[in-house]
Amino acid sequence: MYNTPNKRNCVDCLKRSPLFNFLTQEQLELVSKNKTEIDFKAGEIIYKQGTVINDVISLNAGMAKIYIEGLNNRDMIISFLNATHFVGGPGIFVDNKHHFSIKAVEDSSACLIDGDVFKKLIKDNHEFAYAILRFISEKSIYYFNRFISLTQKQMPGRIADAILYLSKDVYKCNPFDLNISRQEIGELSAMSTESASRILNDLQKEGVIKVKGKRIEIINENLLKEISIKG
Amino acid sequence: MYNTPNKRNCVDCLKRSPLFNFLTQEQLELVSKNKTEIDFKAGEIIYKQGTVINDVISLNAGMAKIYIEGLNNRDMIISFLNATHFVGGPGIFVDNKHHFSIKAVEDSSACLIDGDVFKKLIKDNHEFAYAILRFISEKSIYYFNRFISLTQKQMPGRIADAILYLSKDVYKCNPFDLNISRQEIGELSAMSTESASRILNDLQKEGVIKVKGKRIEIINENLLKEISIKG
DNA sequence: CGCGAGCTTGACGTTGTTCAACTAGAGTGG
DNA sequence: CCACTCTAGTTGAACAACGTCAAGCTCGCG
Numbered sequence: 372m373y374n375t376p377n378k379r380n381c382v383d384c385l386k387r388s389p390l391f392n393f394l395t396q397e398q399l400e401l402v403s404k405n406k407t408e409i410d411f412k413a414g415e416i417i418y419k420q421g422t423v424i425n426d427v428i429s430l431n432a433g434m435a436k437i438y439i440e441g442l443n444n445r446d447m448i449i450s451f452l453n454a455t456h457f458v459g460g461p462g463i464f465v466d467n468k469h470h471f472s473i474k475a476v477e478d479s480s481a482c483l484i485d486g487d488v489f490k491k492l493i494k495d496n497h498e499f500a501y502a503i504l505r506f507i508s509e510k511s512i513y514y515f516n517r518f519i520s521l522t523q524k525q526m527p528g529r530i531a532d533a534i535l536y537l538s539k540d541v542y543k544c545n546p547f548d549l550n551i552s553r554q555e556i557g558e559l560s561a562m563s564t565e566s567a568s569r570i571l572n573d574l575q576k577e578g579v580i581k582v583k584g585k586r587i588e589i590i591n592e593n594l595l596k597e598i599s600i601k602g
Numbered sequence: 603m604y605n606t607p608n609k610r611n612c613v614d615c616l617k618r619s620p621l622f623n624f625l626t627q628e629q630l631e632l633v634s635k636n637k638t639e640i641d642f643k644a645g646e647i648i649y650k651q652g653t654v655i656n657d658v659i660s661l662n663a664g665m666a667k668i669y670i671e672g673l674n675n676r677d678m679i680i681s682f683l684n685a686t687h688f689v690g691g692p693g694i695f696v697d698n699k700h701h702f703s704i705k706a707v708e709d710s711s712a713c714l715i716d717g718d719v720f721k722k723l724i725k726d727n728h729e730f731a732y733a734i735l736r737f738i739s740e741k742s743i744y745y746f747n748r749f750i751s752l753t754q755k756q757m758p759g760r761i762a763d764a765i766l767y768l769s770k771d772v773y774k775c776n777p778f779d780l781n782i783s784r785q786e787i788g789e790l791s792a793m794s795t796e797s798a799s800r801i802l803n804d805l806q807k808e809g810v811i812k813v814k815g816k817r818i819e820i821i822n823e824n825l826l827k828e829i830s831i832k833g
Numbered sequence: 834c835g836c837g838a839g840c841t842t843g844a845c846g847t848t849g850t851t852c853a854a855c856t857a858g859a860g861t862g863g
Numbered sequence: 864c865c866a867c868t869c870t871a872g873t874t875g876a877a878c879a880a881c882g883t884c885a886a887g888c889t890c891g892c893g
Binding site for chain 2: 439441442443445447449461462463464465470471493494495497500501503504505507508509510511512514515517518519521522523524561600601602
């Protein structure tokens with residue numbers, strides 16, 4: 372992790388989060404002045420759970436994972452981040468601590484925006500504040516779905532959810548090449564690495580998906596969705 | 603469920619949510635004009651998951667439960683509400699639909715505040731908007747804890763969490779008398795009714811708690827917390 | 834060619850659910 | 864005052880789901 376000169380100006384940046392569309396040009400200049408663009412290598416930690424929050428981030432390139440460090444060194448992956456994704460942890464409005472960790476899954480670049488500037492923008496620009504409210508609320512709705520998936524579905528249903536999430540929201544294509552491990556698929560679906568591996572194989576035997584190493588292809592999407600719904 | 607005259611004025615109401623402390627007197631008058639006070643009998647539904655959001659609520663008296671209607675008619679209880687608790691579902695900022703249901707657990711009274719007025723207050727009063735941001739963020743942090751509890755802890759740890767939650771946050775006293783069923787304890791801890799019953803009994807045998815019908819007493823709080831942490 | 838990390842597979846034990854029977858207690862009506 | 868009923872709660876036994884452990888495999892990489 373090293374700093375690069377802030378060559379990009381937020382005003383005309385194409386990689387910035389759509390949330391910043393609600394800012395005025397003047398406010399974008401303010402963000403520009405108070406941001407730092409940082410490159411992270413794969414595996415590097417961007418935020419560490421429990422530490423003090425100094426900034427919020429917008430991912431420019433690469434991919435990262437948000438995860439909670441749970442019991443007995445077991446992590447739970449909340450979601451993955453791509454370019455233009457914004458993260459302002461809930462702690463920034465509560466106790467100013469990170470309540471999850473973020474780690475680069477592949478080489479990534481992110482803009483770190485000063486937390487006080489972020490708060491000032493919320494106070495000054497109610498459209499932006501409203502967009503942040505909507506953003507956080509969308510997360511909450513996502514959490515509700517995760518709750519049902521993780522606590523009421525059996526393993527095939529949870530893996531189906533994970534595959535659909537990865538294909539639709541993360542990689543955004545159908546045969547997709549994973550840059551994450553089986554263990555991480557397990558952490559995404561609240562199960563052991565071995566179980567994740569087994570279920571993937573089972574789904575392949577049933578002809579729902581095709582798995583070849585890191586490549587996964589959805590063969591029968593309707594059936595996969597059915598498995599997801601039935602749990 | 604029937605309407606009662608809006609005798610209470612929000613300006614000097616002692617049962618209102620502390621969130622409203624951020625409003626000006628003028629804004630409180632506006633809320634007063636656009637609220638309806640409703641009594642709900644135990645078991646009556648206040649909000650039904652999937653329906654359109656027309657208002658937000660502040661509970662004046664009684665107790666209610668927020669729960670997600672999951673798979674195969676299995677509910678998952680998110681939290682319980684007491685007097686002065688506010689609820690504005692995440693849907694109000696997203697798709698204007700309720701993403702959970704709320705049901706009165708005992709006879710309750712609630713003020714329903716027009717959703718558009720609520721949104722207007724957020725736009726007009728950034729202190730209030732900020733308080734709502736903090737409020738939602740606190741919920742998110744609570745959800746993270748629930749995720750770890752429900753997906754990484756075994757049944758004794760989950761029941762320990764439920765007992766501590768009920769004692770500390772809901773009933774706010776130590777020997778407390780439940781007005782909820784064993785099934786609801788199960789729905790709070792993501793397990794079957796039978797398992798909830800069994801674990802309560804087990805914890806009693808170990809001398810951690812005392813259970814007599816609807817009454818639960820925490821005998822050894824440190825041990826209970828330890829069971830919670832160890833999972 | 835060999836090493837090692839990640840992945841797979843099987844066997845086994847544990848955890849938790851389901852089903853069914855039983856019990857306790859709160860109404861209800863004769 | 865006593866059956867009767869109904870619901871919630873408890874308990875046991877069988878079963879299914881899932882994790883753990885250990886062994887073996889694959890494949891990229893030196």
